[in-house]
Amino acid sequence: MKRLLLTTLLATLLTQLSFAQTEENCFASSTTILTLVTDHYGHEISWTLTGSGTVIASGACYPNNTTITETFELPDGEYTFTIYDSYGDGICCDYGEGSYTLENGGEEITSGGEYGNEETFTFCIDTEGVVMGCTDPTAHNYNPEANQDDGSCETCSDGILNGDEIEIDCGGMLCEPCNDCLSDPITTLVLRTDYYAYETSWAIIQEGGATVASGNGYANNTIYTIDLPLISGNYEFIIADTYGDGICCAYGSGYYTLSNGNTTIASGGAFTYREVTSFCIDADMPRLAGGRTSTTPTEKSEKVPITELDFNGMDFRIFPNPAQDELNLDLSLLKDIQNIHVVTATGKVVRTINPKDTKSAIDISQLDAGIYFVTIATTKGVLNQKFIKAK
Numbered sequence: 001m002k003r004l005l006l007t008t009l010l011a012t013l014l015t016q017l018s019f020a021q022t023e024e025n026c027f028a029s030s031t032t033i034l035t036l037v038t039d040h041y042g043h044e045i046s047w048t049l050t051g052s053g054t055v056i057a058s059g060a061c062y063p064n065n066t067t068i069t070e071t072f073e074l075p076d077g078e079y080t081f082t083i084y085d086s087y088g089d090g091i092c093c094d095y096g097e098g099s100y101t102l103e104n105g106g107e108e109i110t111s112g113g114e115y116g117n118e119e120t121f122t123f124c125i126d127t128e129g130v131v132m133g134c135t136d137p138t139a140h141n142y143n144p145e146a147n148q149d150d151g152s153c154e155t156c157s158d159g160i161l162n163g164d165e166i167e168i169d170c171g172g173m174l175c176e177p178c179n180d181c182l183s184d185p186i187t188t189l190v191l192r193t194d195y196y197a198y199e200t201s202w203a204i205i206q207e208g209g210a211t212v213a214s215g216n217g218y219a220n221n222t223i224y225t226i227d228l229p230l231i232s233g234n235y236e237f238i239i240a241d242t243y244g245d246g247i248c249c250a251y252g253s254g255y256y257t258l259s260n261g262n263t264t265i266a267s268g269g270a271f272t273y274r275e276v277t278s279f280c281i282d283a284d285m286p287r288l289a290g291g292r293t294s295t296t297p298t299e300k301s302e303k304v305p306i307t308e309l310d311f312n313g314m315d316f317r318i319f320p321n322p323a324q325d326e327l328n329l330d331l332s333l334l335k336d337i338q339n340i341h342v343v344t345a346t347g348k349v350v351r352t353i354n355p356k357d358t359k360s361a362i363d364i365s366q367l368d369a370g371i372y373f374v375t376i377a378t379t380k381g382v383l384n385q386k387f388i389k390a391k
C-alpha cells in the first residue's frame with residue numbers, strides 16, 4: 001500500500017515535471033538544425049527524431065570524425081530526439097571529440113556527447129504568434145511587431161552602408177554623424193594670380209574667429225604654393241578680390257586650389273568679391289626635432305613664364321566708382337600711352353593727366369557731380385571708362 005502510494009506520487013510528480021519542461025522547451029522557429037560531429041567510431045552512432053509517436057527522421061552508419069548537418073522543417077507539435085551508441089560509450093571523449101547539437105532559430109534545444117547507450121530530449125515547436133524580423137530597437141529596420149529576431153538587423157555597427165547612413169555606419173537619422181574631417185596635417189593652397197594680383201587676398205579663419213593664416217600683396221601672374229600646417233579644428237577658407245571680378249578670366253588665368261593630402265577642399269577663380277569654403281581637420285601635427293610642432297605656413301612662388309600668358313586684350317581700371325574726391329587709375333595693362341584726359345559726358349576736357357604720373361590719384365574734388373569719362377589714347381587706339389562723380 002505504502003509502495004503503491006509512493007509510486008503514484010512519483011508518477012504524478014514526474015508528469016508535472018515533464019509538463020513543465022515541455023512548456024519551457026518550446027521553440028518558435030519552424031526550422032530545426034542538427035549538427036553531429038562523429039568520433040573515431042562513427043558506425044556506433046545513430047539517432048531518431050519522433051513526433052506523435054512516429055519516427056520522422058533518423059540517421060545511422062556515419063563515417064568517423066566527420067561533421068554532419070541535418071535540417072528539419074517541423075510543424076507545431078511535440079518532438080523527441082534520441083541519440084544512440086551501439087557500444088554504449090557515447091561519442092565523447094575516450095575515442096575522439098564527438099558531439100551533437102540541436103538548435104532552433106539560433107537557440108540551442110539540446111546538446112551533448114558524453115552519454116552511454118542513449119540520450120533523449122523532448123521539445124516542442126510553437127510558431128503561433130511568432131513574427132520574424134529585426135528586434136533591435138536601435139537598428140534602421142527595427143520591426144516593433146517582431147518577437148523573433150531573424151538576423152536581418154541593419155545597424156550603425158555592422159560595417160555596411162545601409163538604412164539612410166551617409167557613409168558606413170554613420171550619418172542619417174540613427175547613426176552618429178560622419179567624421180568628414182580631413183586627416184593630413186598639411187593643407188596646401190596653390191594660388192595663381194592674374195594681372196591684378198593686388199586685388200587678391202585670402203585667409204583661413206578658425207572656428208571662433210581667429211585668423212590662423214592669411215596672404216596678400218602678391219605679384220602678378222605668379223604661382224604660389226603655400227603649405228599650411230593646421231591643427232585639428234573647424235575652419236573657413238576665404239579668398240577675396242577687392243575689385244569683385246575674381247582672378248579669372250578677363251584679366252589673366254588666375255586660380256586657387258586648397259587641398260589636404262589628395263583631397264581638394266576648394267578650387268576656382270571665377271568668383272566675384274569672395275568665396276568661402278568650410279572644412280575641418282582632424283590630424284596629428286608633424287613633430288619637429290625636440291618634440292615641437294610647427295604651425296608656420298611655408299610659401300614658395302614661381303613666375304608664370306611669359307609665353308604662358310594668355311591675356312591679349314588691353315584695358316585699364318578706375319576706382320573707386322562712384323568717386324568723390326580722388327580717382328585712381330590702374331594702367332598696368334596698357335602700353336604706349338599718348339595722353340590721358342577726364343572729360344564730361346559732352347566731351348569737354350576737365351582734367352589732363354601726365355601719363356608718367358599715374359601712380360598718384362586724380363583730384364576730382366572740384367568737379368560738379370555727374371557722369372564723366374576717363375579717356376586714354378594709345379598708339380593702338382582710344383579707351384574709355386565711365387565714372388560717376390558723387391556729391
Ligand SMILES: [Ca+2]
Pocket residue numbers: 041044085086087088089090091
Ligand atoms: Ca561510441
Ligand SMILES: [Ca+2]
Pocket residue numbers: 154155156157158159160161162165168169170
Ligand atoms: Ca551600417
Ligand SMILES: [Ca+2]
Pocket residue numbers: 196199241242243244245246247
Ligand atoms: Ca580681380
